[in-house]
Amino acid sequence: MVGRQVAAEETDSDGPLTGLDPEQHAAVDAPRGPVCVLAGAGTGKTRTIVHRIARLIHSGHVSAGQVLAVTFTARAAGEMRTRLRALGVHGAQARTFHAAALRQLRYFWPRVVGGPQWDLLEGKLRVVSQAAHRAGAGTEPEVLRDLASEIEWAKASLVTPDDYPAEVARIGRQSPGPVEQVAGVYRWYEAFKAKANLLDFDDLLLHTAAALDEHALVAEEFRDRYRCFVVDEYQDVTPLQQRVLDAWLGDRDDLTVVGDANQTIYSFAGASPRPLLGFTRRFPHATVVRLERDYRSTPQVVALANRVIGAARDRPAGSRLRLVGQREPGPEPAFAEHEDETAEAAAVARRVVELIEAGTPASEIAVLYRVNAQSEAYEQALSDVDVPYLVRGGERFFNRVEVRQSMAALRTAAAGTPTGELPKVVRELLEPLGLTAEPPTGGATRERWESLLALVELAEELAAQVEGADLGLYVTELDMRARAQHPPTVEGVTLASLHAAKGLEWDAVFLVGLVEGTLPIQHADGSEAAVEEERRLLYVGVTRARRYLSLSWALARGDGRRNRRRSRFLYGLIPDGDAAARVSRARREMGGAVAATRCRVCGAALIDAVATKLGRCSGCPADLDEELLTSLKEWRARRARALKVPAYVVFTDATLVAIAEQRPVDAAGLVSIAGIGASKLDKFGGEVLGLLRARG
Known part of the structure; x- marks a missing residue:
């Protein structure tokens, strides 16, 4: 039996619910019991959640203190509490899973454990380092970060150290090292932690679930206190979080979940949309409401988002949301192809300047990329045009540990005046630091590799521009770039990875570096499921834009070799026409009345970044003073x-x-x-x- 689909005409229109659309109204006014809200991007899900909580309280179904709403970030929980207070609701709990579990565990600790409460392990790398040393694994910072992430995945997926090798083999997961060795690190990590009376964040969830499962009086007291549960971003729950939720519920069904399977982008951390998509199988009498009216983006952006996700293979029924734009029309999304990454970054920076000068605040502009190592080109390009920027969800390029280590090694080598072609010299010097011939599969090791490769590409760029460039000149250039890229402490353009952009939105969004091997990321190619998650990443990026949206890619890195192809996800999205027409159209659409730049000599459309700056084709005669x-x-x-x-x-x-x-x-x-x-x-x-x- 499928869940009941609520139609708009089933709702009423009483005072407290004014301002809601019919579908939001249906979700808010749904009867007590399990409710599943399938909410597309920009459809007002937070507004719907808080109004439903307020309605349940004002109608007398529960008191405010009996409501527990959980979400995945402290920012989202804070926003929910603020909105609830604005609706006259005081006392309802809105917290992250971990914050809620910590509060409960501290309260019940004397009864379920006894003795002094264990300390919370804020940063686990020190203990992971001890465990890695004991298990014979590497202890380099990026290796430790990958091991820590793998332990987090295992615990979130309810996989024990003993079960780890078999589970990794069963699902075909890429382990950050030999599986038996990683299992050993995991085992020693748990042993060292327990010996020191420490809990990590995953332990909070594990112990909370165990307390409710194994202590009947504790479970009775908790379930008497909390009667109504609301879970936001339900597509991101892990098996461990679902276990906690099940322990909270017991045999009750007063649960409202809100999610969008099309925005599942954290599978690598254990998140799964299965609980969301299987909600009506667990609760056959559940009310199901679909929110598809997009209030965030223009119809043009919404149409592109629908085409991106509509091309996904084997979409489950619960993910087949089709957004309908509710805003006034805006410019069509722009597509642009560039000769190399430097030209792409320069073009983005020029367009950013135009948007700012036309009145768009810098804080309402974002440049989004797949991996953090891509930020350097945009940090540089925005510095060149004197635009402040902020890097979100990652360190600025020259502050990264591997970049600082590399620059120290390069300075030392430069003092000895090494000979040879600059790019080759730089590559050889960076090989001991992790620049292998083939890229690692992923994680922090891959990000380190990408940063090192970016340094080689800067060497290639300098060698192409300056005849006879040597390591000393290259180190001087790096030092100057590092000194110059100190953004002011004012709001600026956001630079962020697609993962870090989840849950945020801007007036103008630039999606950059959309090439095969980057999106989808190279190590996703072995799995159809992984490739489809990469498609969802692009969908998330597109739906961050309110009005202006630009998608771009470069045919070469910095060495001039045109060996790149645009992302497979762009096929069928780009308007007809050749590259020149696409770039011309992009400038025209993103700039409104701003026409495409043309050669002042022959009138041809200019594509190349340098040609655009010079105002003429490279082959046209120049009158240089x-x-x-x-x-x-x-x-x-x-x-x-x-x-x-x-x-x-x-x-x-x-x-x-x-x-x-x-x-x-x-x-x-x-x-x-x-x-x-x-x-x-x-x-x-x-x-x-x-x-x-x-x-x-």
Whole structure:
């Protein structure tokens, strides 16, 4: 028997529920008992949850103190409490799973354990390091992070150390090391922790469930206190969290769950949508409500999101939500192909400047990527155009441990003046630090590898730009970049991984680096389920955008070898036309009245980042004033020394060449050159125009 689908006409319209749409109203007004709300992205699920809790309390079904609402982040729990207070609800508990379990365990500890309460292990790497040493595993920081993550997955999946090897083999999971050795690390970790009377966050859940399962009086007291349960983001529950929820419920069914299987992106950590998708099998009489009206994004963004997730294979019935945009129309999502990653980052930075100058706050713009190592190019590009940025969910590139270690090794080597081609020298120096010929399968080890590879690509870029570039010059360039990339302590453009962006939204979103091997990530290719999770990651990224959305990819890294293909997930999404037409359309759509940049000599659409800045095709004749260019470079060097920043932070070489070719006579002509926005004009415009006037 399937769950009952609630139609809009079954709802009423009394006062407390004004402002809700018919489906939200149906969820809020559903009768006591199990309720499953399938809520698509942007459909107002938090609003629906808090109104349902308020309705249950105001109708006398439960008192506020008998409600326990759980979600997955402290931020989401705090928002829920704030909204409940605004509806006149005080005393209802809204917490994360772990916070709720910690509170309960502390209360019941004297009865279920006795003696002094064990301390909470805030950071487990120290104990994991001891366990790894005893088990003969590596103790490098990234190895320890991967081992810690694997132990977290095992405990969240209710897998014991003894069962770990067989379970990994059964599901085909990539282990961070030999399975017996990882099992040994897990076993020693648990032993060291118990000996020191320590609990980790997963223990909070395990002990809470055990307390309720094994102590009847404790379970009776708890279940008398809490009568009504609400679970947000139910697609992300792990087997361990589901076990805790089952212990809370006992044989009762006063449960409301809210989730979206299309946003399941944490399977690597043990999360599973199975409880959400199987809710009506467990509770055949459950009320099921589908929220599909998207209030976050424009119809254009919503349509693209539907196409992204609609291409998924074998979608279960509970995941077949089709969003319907409720906002006013906006620009079509833009697609852009670039020659290399540097050009892609520069193009994104230019568009960011345009959006900011048109009135979009920097804090309402996000650049989202698959892996944290991709952030460096965008940190650099935004620094070049003087736009502040914040890195969310990861360290800034030059602050990462592996990058600091690499720079120390490179400085030491530079003192000995090594010979050879720069990229080859850098690669050889980084090999002992983890730069293997083939990328690791994933986790922190893969992120470290990506960071090291990015350093090699910077060497390739420098070698291509500067004839005879050696390690000393390369180290100087790295130091300058590191010093320059200190964003101010003001709000700025968000740089984040797709995972870190979950639950957030912005007016403008740039999804970057959409190539095979990155999205889907290379190690996902062996499993159809893993590839489909990568598709859901793209869906999550698309649904973060309210109005402006750009999707881009580069045909090469930084070495000029065009050996990349755009992500398979983009096929069928990109409008018809060749690359030039796509880029032209992207600029036109994302800029409203802003036309595509065209060559000032032949009129052709410009795609390449340097060509766009110069305002002409690379093959078209240039009227370069060499003496003016020399004067501009000398002026830039003086300004860079005065500001204590690298020269490119003032203006890049390409911008100076463009000025020397076009010789603008006023501010309007100066800002018509790509890369010169309002902030650059304010800082340097008067001086540059003065140099131009002096040249006649």
